[in-house]
Amino acid sequence: MNKVYTYLILLSLCISNSVYSQNKGTLTGSFESNNQIYKNDSKIGARAPKDKFGSNNYLKLDYTYGNFRAGIQYEAYLPPLLGYDFNLEDNGIVHRFVTYEDNDLAITVGNFYEQFGSGLLFRAWEDRQLGLNNALEGVNIKFKPTNYISLKAVYGKQRKYFDTGDGRIRGIDGEINVLDALKASSNSTFLLGVGYLNRYQDYTGPLEDYPSSVDAWSARMDFSTGRSAFQFEYVRKGEDGNASTPQIVSEGEALLANYSYTQKGLGFNFSFRRLENMIFRSEREAVNNELLVNYLPANTKQHKYSLANIYPYSTQAMGEIGGQIDFVYTFKKKTALGGKYGTNVALNYSHYNKLEGTLVDGIFYSDSDFLGLDGSKLYRDFNVEISKKWSKKLKSTFAFINLEYNKSELEGGNKGMVKSKIYVADILYKLKKGKALRTELQYLNTDQDMGDWIAGALEYNIGSKWSFFVSDMYNSGVSDTHYINVGGSYVKNATRFSVSYGRQKEGLLCVGGVCRMVPAASGLTISLSKSF
Template sequence: MIRKNPRLLTLALATLVAGTAAAQEPQKGYLTGSFETNTIYYRDDAKTNATAPDDHFGSNNFLKLDYYRGKLAVGVQMEAYLPVLQSFPTELAGTKLTNYYVTWQDDAFSVTAGTFYDQFGSGLLFRSWEDRMLGMNNALMGARFIYNYKNIVAFKAIWGLPRLGMEFSETQVRGADLSFSLAELLKWNNTSLSLEGSVLSRYEKIPQDLIDEGGKPNSEGYSGRIYFERSGFSLKAEYVDAGKKYAIDPEVSQDGDIYLQKTGSAQLLELGYNRNGLGISLSGRRLEWMRSEITSNGNLKSSSANLLNYIPAMCTQYTYMLTNLHPYTAQIGDAVYNNSGEIGGQADIFYNFKRGSALGGKRGLKIHANFSTYYTLHKEGTAKAGKLLYRDISIDIEKQFTRKFKAVLLYSMQEENPSYGRKSATRLQNVFVADLQYKFTPKFSTRLELQYLTTHEDEKDWMAALLEINFAPSWSIYGSDMYNNGGSKIHYFNAGVSYARSRTRIALSYGRNREGLLCSGGVCRLTRAYTGANLQITTSF
């Protein structure tokens, strides 16, 4: 019965939760909400080969409302794509009430019915989240139960259907997460130590010919984790068995499909130290067939898919234009790229020279360095490195020279494999950035970015500049240009103005945007080149 109509069970649970909470919580409630719109008017641009849609418009809109009354919370989210912006999933179309939930939370436990977001551990096994910039929303429609006993034992159980576009898929996800804190049990004051574990089961339709080859619609995964922290030192370790993965073998061409049947796995180790102005973070990670996708009715050929876990690119997440020209994104378990996994890690070091020290001077000095590198797996089931996927060595220095003038200087050497391991060839680039900020008065300031990228590969050298003028607390004006002086000779210019007041921000801009990867939190999507005007409004109440 659950498989035939799971939404009916969700509605029944929501009604039960709301009725129970309303009977126990007579106090006055309150409403909060937010609205966001991102609207673009597109134009054809012969220089960049950007083409506008027929009606020249795209608009992504979100309205979220949450009502709280004592231990009860009720919320809805409406989305309108009129139509969806270019490069976003085409399954996002029209206007619909996409998310809705009811939660009742006591001191020790909570129950949720409807849509919810959550994750187990680092998210490698399971994570549901929303990122509007990427068009990412894989909320679960179902039920969740959470119990916490004196912060010693925390237990979580979930069941639901992952979101896919504007609907919810027929895939069923069931899972449980358990955390046990030895530090809380033994009353340690300066030490944190916890053991955690998760299990996740999914039921998904698969093609009959895959069943004939031994595939099963059910798959189970699990993870084990340990967290330790004491006197500035920290350790995090996680092992994940993600269960069976299926993909169509792109190397075989015949009348029927030949399927790859693999087992996903991951190992993650993070060591850290943070004390007396020094921060050191060392991490190592091995991934194999870890991309967990929800497809449309089990159709492995379908372009309609959504993620069920979180695989960030563990390297420096830059904010400057040229450092993000070729960002790294993990392609794990991708049959098209013939890349079963990766192994690598990063070292991140930060030091704050105190005021009055030899290097710190009157106002201190901050230095940050990062080294990250990742390789393909030489052979499945091993930890031997194969072809280089990505390498980045960077250092940035931040110095407040006077009360009015601050500068950030950054250098990054990036080497990447554009074929994601299909070939050995890599491309190398060096990026230099100067970020200069000057405050004329408490309300009037400017920021100037000067950037240069030099390389013998791809499109050769680039240069970029940005000037930002701020009139606190409301107005900001900027203009930028990214110019491919070594290749196409194209100017990717942008100019805009924004106004903020209280909880509302309005921004209007116009310019050219280059084709490439747009990333958020280490997860990326490919965007087409476009030229046009962009209106963004965000408000909350």
């Protein structure tokens, strides 16, 4: 019953006053509630929990007064949705902070999020979809001694469910705008940055000379001029062990390089990344997405269509090398290929190999060639997407995706390399009085794993407030199983309510290459979100 009371209190706080504002300050916030009622579904292997219910809830409040800002975040998992860690089953205030900020100095005491560079060295962040929150609890200082120098310092412990981990994080980061420092008159930008981070955790195990303290540093450059931009970052991590290889202590390194060029109607981007032994946590015993110190997103195209996300790439922090190329071109209006409204074509290619070096217990890479490309293939994706507006009412997107996914390496098991071709047609037709109808058809063809898939969706929108949909993913290759979902949503100002009923496929859920495994599930989903 206490769970019900807690949920009602959260809901009443959300609906009461949307904005509280006086001469003395401003109160803002947000509320989010995601709930599922489960049922057993033997066809897809879904087993409902004992109470057949899951509920993730978040209430965030921020108060600003002059140069001061304070805030809290309350979370309640009553219990957590299936697929989230069972250690989250609790409720309480998990995030609290006070910040003072003026023109050149900002000091935060409490819980905070922060990032050095691209995050390869350090990032404290939150992603509710992944059930990830590794905010630091401690002190964060930002200082700008001049208009071209920026400094950051952090000290604290990472959030671990409703507590903090044992490890301590301390770091400093600096960045200089070189052209501003030289007072050069230029439209270009040239930034140089360096970062240092230390993680300390007591070690009481049997191994000798096992590092309690691990140092890591980074150097980066960001240069842009005219239509071109180039970014480069290198990270070196000291000797460290982790839960998957506790008997092995080795250094790690990461390299990220990116070049982009843009002009009207054309865009090009090339990126390269190499990772070796870059699992970095504030507790070496942590697993899954617990206590991650750095941020290693997948450097691949993030597909928006369901069948393309059956085989998502997850970053291989212990050893990967590869990159991707993006090319976007718009055929001009009133040309043979552009037609009346123009045509947009997007090409993307990404490829990642496993690092090959000295194997320890068959799972660890060390002493790899820095640019060694002879490792086994992990992932390859070539895709093309053509979008065209045919009239004021009709718009279409057609996509083709040629994917190779090493399921044995990326998920385990003996499925080997899965080679698939995916075809997508997405049609939007605008009706009268702000109404619109969108249809989506997908087909995945493969001779491996679960064989062929077919997917379809029909979406009907009434203005900007009402939306209804029905969708299905059908495995015609092996299981002869339908994953039908039906639902709708209502939006008014900053409030959104949605409800759906159907099945959830078991597999990896990835957001930018950071993933968690979700179980098969079947039932009713109700969500509410509001900003105020």
